[in-house]
Amino acid sequence: MTNILITGANGQLGSELKEFSRLSDQLKFLFHDVDSLDITDFDKLDHFIKTNKVKYIVNCAAYTAVDKAESEKEKAKKINTEAVKNIVKSAVLNQTFVIHISTDYVFDGTANRPYQEDDAVNPVSVYGKTKEEGEHEVKSYPKGMIIRTSWLYSTYGNNIVKTVLKVGNERPELNFVFDQTGSPTYAADLARVIVTIIHRSEENESGFKAGIYHYSNEGVCSWYDFVKAVVRIKGLTCKVNPIESNQYPTPATRPVYSVLNKKKIKNTYAIEIPYWMDSLAVCLKKME
Secondary structure (H helix, E strand, C coil): CEEEEECCCCCCHHHHHHHHHHHCEEEEEECCCCCCCCCCCHHHHHHHHCCCCEEEEECCCCCCCCCCCHCHHHHHHHHHHHHHHHHHHHHHHCCCCCEEEEEHCCCCCCCCCCCCCCCCCCCHHHHHHHHHHHHHHHHCCEEEEEEEEHHHHECCCCHHHHCCCCCCCCCCCEEEEECCEEEEEHHHHCCCCCCCHHHHHHHCCHHCCCCCEECCCEEEEEEHHHHHHHHHHCCCCCCCEEEEEECCCCCCCCCCECEEHHHHHHHCCCCCCCCCCHHHHHHHHHHC
C-alpha cells in the first residue's frame, strides 16, 4: 500500500481529493490539516512522514486570504513559504515525492498571451510573493512537482460560486469586474489530475516528471463572465453589472491577466481538460 499525505485536507482541493481517495484501493490517503498535523513544525512533520512511510506529499495547504495577507505578512509567509521548506527538507531525508500546489498570482498579469511555466515570475501581492518563495523551495528538488492553478472553486469551502448563489438570491444587482481575465478551475478536475499523476508514477516511477506545470479549466473569461454564467445556469433573477477594478479597490493587487498555458501537462500526462463552463455546470449540479 502506498501512503500519500494530503496537507490542507479541509480546503477545497483537499476535500475533492477525499472524494477520489475512495475510488482507489492501491493508495492510502492520509488527510491532515493544521488541527492534526502542523506542517510549520518540522520535527512533527518529519516524524509523521518517517513513521507512516509516506511516499507522496500533496501540499494543498496555503494561506489564501489574498487581501488579509497584506497585513498578515508573517502568517502568510509561515504557511506559504516556511512550511513548504519543511516539506521539502523532510522529503529529501525520506526520498518522498512532492506535489506542491501554487497559483497564477506568482505572475504580475501584464502578459498578452497565456503564461508558460518558464515565464518570469513577478508577484504583485504579499500572497503571490509568499507563494513564489514557496515554489523556490520545491524547484531544486529532483522529486518535486509544482502545479500552478487559478480561480479555484468547488462544492466545498468558501468560493465565488457559493458567494454568488447566496447574494444572488438576496440582492437585485451584483457588481463584478470585467477587466481581470483568467481561467476558472473546478477543484474536482484538478484533484482527478493529481491522482492520475500518482497512479502513473506508481505504474512506472519514471512516470513522475518533476518540474512546474500549469492547470486550469480550458477557456478564458473575466470575473463578470464567470458570475454571469453562474446566474444563467442557476436561473437567478439578479442583474450582474460589469465594473472596472478601480471601482472596487482591494488591499492586494490582482493580476489583470493570468491565463495559464496548459500544453505541458496535457502533453506529459495525455490528459484532456474540460471547458470551464462545462465544469461549472457539473459543480452547480452537484451542489443541488
